[in-house]
Amino acid sequence: MSLTELSLHDLQQQLQTRAVSSVELTRAFLSRIAATQGQVNAFITLCEDQALAAAEAADRRLAAGDAAPLTGLPLAVKDIFNTAGVRTTCASKILADYVAPYDATAVARLKDQGAVLLGKLNMDEFAMGSSNETSAFGAVKNPWNPACVAGGSSGGSAAAVAACQVPASLGTDTGGSIRQPASHCGVVGLKPTYGRVSRYGVIAYASSLDQVGPLARNVADCALLLQAVAGHDPLDSTSVDLAVPDYLAALGEGLAGLRIGLPREYFIAGLDADVQKAVAAAIDVYRGLGAEVVEVSLPHTEYAVACYYLIATAEASSNLARYDGVRYGLRAEAAQGLLDMYMQSRGQGFGAEVKRRIMLGTYALSSGYYDAYYLKAQKVRTLIRRDFLRAFDQCDVLLTPVAPTPAFRLGEKTADPLQMYLSDIFTIPVNLAGTCGLALPCGMSGAGLPIGLQLVGKPFDEATLLRVAHAFEQATDWHRKTAPL
Amino acid sequence: MLSKYETVIGLEVHVQLTTATKIFCGCSTRFGAPPNSQTCPVCLALPGALPVLNGKAVDFAILAGLATHCRIAPRSIFARKNYFYPDLPKGYQISQYELPICEHGHLDISLEGGATKRIGITRIHMEEDAGKSMHGETPETSASSFVDLNRAGTPLLEIVSEPDMRSPEEAIAYLKKLHQIVVYLGVCDGNLEQGSFRCDANVSVRPRGQEAFGTRAEIKNINSFRFIKQAIEYEVERQIELVENGEKVVQETRLFDPATGVTRSMRGKEDAHDYRYFPDPDLVPLVVDEAWIARMREQMPELPEARRARFVRDYGIPEYDAEVLTAERALADYYDACVKLHGGGKVCANWVMGEVIRGLNEQGIGIAECPVRPQMLAGMLQRIDDGTISGKIAKTVFDEMWRSGRDADTIIAEKGLKQVTDTGAIEAIIDEILAANPGQVEEYRAGKEKVFGFFVGQVMKASKGKANPAAVNDLLKKKLAGG
Known part of the structure; x- marks a missing residue:
C-alpha cells in the first residue's frame, strides 16, 4: 500500500515513529495531486511552498518531541475557509483573486497543531449546489467514475480524499454538503451539531445552518480531525461553550443497549433499489451487532x-x-x-x-x-426540530440513506434545479434541526458507485454517532474500497 | 393660521455611545484617526468575519433605559437591516427591530409657566453606525468617491419617542432633557457637531380637535438644537400652507438645509427602501437578567432631577440656582465638591454662578478646564469665613487664583492681602480721615447720615481694602458719635 492510501491514523503513527518525515509525506501527496488533478479537479489552489515550509517546521517539532496529534499530517480545506496569504475564492469569480489577511478559526486550530495545508478544495460556488457543477473553476469529477458528479457542495473535499490526494479534509455542510459528497465518493463525512465548530472565517452561505466538519477515509480519522477543530470560539457567538469529549476514547465502547431509529418517512418509494438494498443490509449489520432497531416518525419531513x-x-x-x-x-x-x-x-x-x-x-x-x-x-423549522427531539426519546441515533441515489451523471440535473434540490432530501432536515449527522460507506451500486449510510445523533452527541459508525466499520469493509483511479 | 392647526412631533434620536471599542469588534471608536486605520476583518466585512456583541454597549443601553423609565427586555434580538451603500460594508446594518432592548419609557419635560408634560418613549434599540463616504475634491480625485470605515461599527442607541410633542419648544425641551440625561449617564459625550447626538424629526399637522394624525414628513439628521427648531417651524408652515391650499402632504423623507432654513424632499414613500429586516443569525438573542439590571441600577449616577432636588433640600439654595447648577453634570459635580469641602450651599452657589461661570464664559472654556478647582474655591471661602480676607479682597484673590493656579493662602501671604482687624490700626486711620475732613464731620453731626458712606470709603481706601469692614463701621460710628 502506498503512503497516500493510508489513513490519518496510520500516517500519524509513521510520523511519530519517524518512519517517514512530514516533508516526504507532503511530497508524496503533492505528486499524487499533480498526477490526478486533471482527472478529478478537486483543487482550486495548491500551496506547495507553504506546505513544504510547514512540513519542515512539523519535522522539527516531531524531532523535538513536542508533536500534537496532527503535527506533520497533510490536509486540505474547502475553499470556503479563509487562509491568510493563500487565496480564498469560494469557487466564485467574484473572489477569484481574493487573499484573506486572516485564518478561519478551524484553519488556525489545524495550523496550531502543526498540520500541513496542501491547498484549497473545489466546491459549488458559495457552497450553493449539490453536484459541484456551479463552481467557477469547473466541476469536480467523481474518482469512481469521472462521468459522474462528486456531489456537493464539498465535492472537492470528498473527491480529494477518495482520490488519495489527501488523507482527510475539512468541508462545510449547510444542507448535506459534507454528507452527500462523502456518500457519492465513498468516504466518511461528519456534520457536527450547529455550534460545535466555530464558523469564524468560514465564508457564510446560510449562517443558521452552516457547520464545519471533517471528511476522511474512516470514522476514527474523522474523530481525530473533529477533536482538533471542535470547541468554543469567542469570535463566533453561535459557537457553544460546551466541553469537548474525547471522541477517540469513546469509539470502542460497543453497541450494547443501543436503539437505532428508522424514520418511516425516509424509506419511501422512489428510493434507488441499490441504495435501499445497501441500507437494509446495514440495518441487518447493526441488528447483528446487538442494536435494537425501532421505527420512528419525523412527520414534517x-x-x-x-x-x-x-x-x-x-x-x-x-x-x-x-x-x-x-x-x-x-x-x-x-x-x-x-x-x-x-x-x-x-x-x-x-x-x-x-x-x-x-x-x-x-x-x-x-x-x-x-x-x-x-x-x-422558521415555524416549520421549529416543528422539524421537535420531530427530531421527539424521535430521540425513542432511540439513540437515527439511520437513513444519505441520498436517494448514488452519484448522478454530470449535467444530468443542471437543467432542473428542483430535481437537484431534492437530492438533499435526507440531509437537509438534520441541518434544520441543528443536530449532527454522519455519512459512511455502506455498499456499492451495480454501476460501481459508492452508497452512503446516514446516522443522525442527538444534539452535541457526536461521540455516540462516531461510536455507532465505528462499530459498523469494524464489521464491514466498505470503507476500505479505493477508487480505481 | 397656526392656531387652527395642531403640530404633532415625534423624535428619533441617535446617541453615539462612549464605549472605547466598537459594538461588534475590538476596534477603537476614537474620533479623528487617519481613514480606515481603526478597522479589522469584522468592521470591514471581510468574507467569513462574524460579529461579537460588546457587553459595555449593553450596559450603556440598560442605563439609558433605566434613566428614561423603560422596561428592559429580558430577551432582545438583533436584526439585519438590508440595503446597499458604499459606507455600509456588510450590505446590512445590524440593528434591533422586533424586540428592542428597552420599551415603554417616558421623560417629563418642563413647560413654560412651570407645568410638566410627560413624553412617551416608544423604544430604545441598539445598532451599529455606518462609515463615511467622501467625494474627491482635487482635480485628480473629483471623479472618485472615498470610503472611511473608522466609524463603521460604532455603537449607537436609537431613542424613539411617541408623537407626543405639540410645538417646536416642546421638542427642544425633550431633546435638551434627553441630551442632559445621556451626558449625565456618561454613555454619550453629547457632541452635536461631531454627530454624537443626532436627531430626526417626524412632523405632521392636523386641524385642532381632529384625532387622526396628519400625514407626516421625516426630517433627517439635524445637528443643532437651533436647527431642529428652525426645521420644525419651517416644516409646520409648509404643511399648513399645503393643507390650506387644498393640497396633500405626502409621506416622505426631507433634508433640512441650515444655510437656507428650508427642508427639501430627499425621497418619497414610493422610493422608500424595503429593508428586509430579519433576525441576524450570527448573533444569539441578548438575554438580560435581573442581576444585570440590578448591577446597572447600582452604577446609575444621580440624575439631574434628583440632584436638583437634593441641592434645594440639603444645600438650601433656590430652585433657580439648582436648575442652573445641574444643567451640566460636570458643573453640578464642581458645585457639589465645593459645598462638600466648604459647607456653605448658598455662598458656593453665588461664587460658582457668579465668578466661576463668568470666567468660563469669558474664556470660552468648559468647567473641566476651570483653573480654579473646587478645593481652591472652598479654601478661599474659608478665609472669608475666618476673617482673613474680606469679600471684596476675595475677588482679587479669586482672579489671582484663576490667573496663576495657586491657592488662596499662598496668594494672600504673598500679596499681603490679610485683612486688618487690629482696632488700634483702624482707629488711627479713622482719626486721620476725620481730621482731614472737618466739613463732612460737621455735616454728619448735623444729621446728614449719608456722609457715613463717604467715611467708610475713605477708610477702606486708605487701608487698601484690607480693613475689616465690620470693625470700620463700628469704630467710625463710635468716633463720630463721641466727637
Whole structure:
C-alpha cells in the first residue's frame, strides 16, 4: 500500500515513529495531486511552498518531541475557509483573486497543531449546489467514475480524499454538503451539531445552518480531525461553550443497549433499489451487532426541502450583499456610477445558481411576503426540530440513506434545479434541526458507485454517532474500497 | 393660521455611545484617526468575519433605559437591516427591530409657566453606525468617491419617542432633557457637531380637535438644537400652507438645509427602501437578567432631577440656582465638591454662578478646564469665613487664583492681602480721615447720615481694602458719635 492510501491514523503513527518525515509525506501527496488533478479537479489552489515550509517546521517539532496529534499530517480545506496569504475564492469569480489577511478559526486550530495545508478544495460556488457543477473553476469529477458528479457542495473535499490526494479534509455542510459528497465518493463525512465548530472565517452561505466538519477515509480519522477543530470560539457567538469529549476514547465502547431509529418517512418509494438494498443490509449489520432497531416518525419531513430553500436563500441574500466591488473582490471596470458598479460587478461575478438563490431569498424577505415565506419557514423549522427531539426519546441515533441515489451523471440535473434540490432530501432536515449527522460507506451500486449510510445523533452527541459508525466499520469493509483511479 | 392647526412631533434620536471599542469588534471608536486605520476583518466585512456583541454597549443601553423609565427586555434580538451603500460594508446594518432592548419609557419635560408634560418613549434599540463616504475634491480625485470605515461599527442607541410633542419648544425641551440625561449617564459625550447626538424629526399637522394624525414628513439628521427648531417651524408652515391650499402632504423623507432654513424632499414613500429586516443569525438573542439590571441600577449616577432636588433640600439654595447648577453634570459635580469641602450651599452657589461661570464664559472654556478647582474655591471661602480676607479682597484673590493656579493662602501671604482687624490700626486711620475732613464731620453731626458712606470709603481706601469692614463701621460710628 502506498503512503497516500493510508489513513490519518496510520500516517500519524509513521510520523511519530519517524518512519517517514512530514516533508516526504507532503511530497508524496503533492505528486499524487499533480498526477490526478486533471482527472478529478478537486483543487482550486495548491500551496506547495507553504506546505513544504510547514512540513519542515512539523519535522522539527516531531524531532523535538513536542508533536500534537496532527503535527506533520497533510490536509486540505474547502475553499470556503479563509487562509491568510493563500487565496480564498469560494469557487466564485467574484473572489477569484481574493487573499484573506486572516485564518478561519478551524484553519488556525489545524495550523496550531502543526498540520500541513496542501491547498484549497473545489466546491459549488458559495457552497450553493449539490453536484459541484456551479463552481467557477469547473466541476469536480467523481474518482469512481469521472462521468459522474462528486456531489456537493464539498465535492472537492470528498473527491480529494477518495482520490488519495489527501488523507482527510475539512468541508462545510449547510444542507448535506459534507454528507452527500462523502456518500457519492465513498468516504466518511461528519456534520457536527450547529455550534460545535466555530464558523469564524468560514465564508457564510446560510449562517443558521452552516457547520464545519471533517471528511476522511474512516470514522476514527474523522474523530481525530473533529477533536482538533471542535470547541468554543469567542469570535463566533453561535459557537457553544460546551466541553469537548474525547471522541477517540469513546469509539470502542460497543453497541450494547443501543436503539437505532428508522424514520418511516425516509424509506419511501422512489428510493434507488441499490441504495435501499445497501441500507437494509446495514440495518441487518447493526441488528447483528446487538442494536435494537425501532421505527420512528419525523412527520414534517415533506416540508423540509421547501423550508430549507426559504431560510437558506433568505440568509444568503443578505450574507452575499458584501460582495459589492467596493472593498475587495471583482469590480467591473467599465461601470458608470455606483448603481452600475454594483449591478455589473455582481452580474459578472456571481454564477447563475448564486443569482437564483439571492433572488429567491430577497423575495422571501420582502415586505408583504416575509410572513408567508420566511416567518412560516422558521415555524416549520421549529416543528422539524421537535420531530427530531421527539424521535430521540425513542432511540439513540437515527439511520437513513444519505441520498436517494448514488452519484448522478454530470449535467444530468443542471437543467432542473428542483430535481437537484431534492437530492438533499435526507440531509437537509438534520441541518434544520441543528443536530449532527454522519455519512459512511455502506455498499456499492451495480454501476460501481459508492452508497452512503446516514446516522443522525442527538444534539452535541457526536461521540455516540462516531461510536455507532465505528462499530459498523469494524464489521464491514466498505470503507476500505479505493477508487480505481 | 397656526392656531387652527395642531403640530404633532415625534423624535428619533441617535446617541453615539462612549464605549472605547466598537459594538461588534475590538476596534477603537476614537474620533479623528487617519481613514480606515481603526478597522479589522469584522468592521470591514471581510468574507467569513462574524460579529461579537460588546457587553459595555449593553450596559450603556440598560442605563439609558433605566434613566428614561423603560422596561428592559429580558430577551432582545438583533436584526439585519438590508440595503446597499458604499459606507455600509456588510450590505446590512445590524440593528434591533422586533424586540428592542428597552420599551415603554417616558421623560417629563418642563413647560413654560412651570407645568410638566410627560413624553412617551416608544423604544430604545441598539445598532451599529455606518462609515463615511467622501467625494474627491482635487482635480485628480473629483471623479472618485472615498470610503472611511473608522466609524463603521460604532455603537449607537436609537431613542424613539411617541408623537407626543405639540410645538417646536416642546421638542427642544425633550431633546435638551434627553441630551442632559445621556451626558449625565456618561454613555454619550453629547457632541452635536461631531454627530454624537443626532436627531430626526417626524412632523405632521392636523386641524385642532381632529384625532387622526396628519400625514407626516421625516426630517433627517439635524445637528443643532437651533436647527431642529428652525426645521420644525419651517416644516409646520409648509404643511399648513399645503393643507390650506387644498393640497396633500405626502409621506416622505426631507433634508433640512441650515444655510437656507428650508427642508427639501430627499425621497418619497414610493422610493422608500424595503429593508428586509430579519433576525441576524450570527448573533444569539441578548438575554438580560435581573442581576444585570440590578448591577446597572447600582452604577446609575444621580440624575439631574434628583440632584436638583437634593441641592434645594440639603444645600438650601433656590430652585433657580439648582436648575442652573445641574444643567451640566460636570458643573453640578464642581458645585457639589465645593459645598462638600466648604459647607456653605448658598455662598458656593453665588461664587460658582457668579465668578466661576463668568470666567468660563469669558474664556470660552468648559468647567473641566476651570483653573480654579473646587478645593481652591472652598479654601478661599474659608478665609472669608475666618476673617482673613474680606469679600471684596476675595475677588482679587479669586482672579489671582484663576490667573496663576495657586491657592488662596499662598496668594494672600504673598500679596499681603490679610485683612486688618487690629482696632488700634483702624482707629488711627479713622482719626486721620476725620481730621482731614472737618466739613463732612460737621455735616454728619448735623444729621446728614449719608456722609457715613463717604467715611467708610475713605477708610477702606486708605487701608487698601484690607480693613475689616465690620470693625470700620463700628469704630467710625463710635468716633463720630463721641466727637
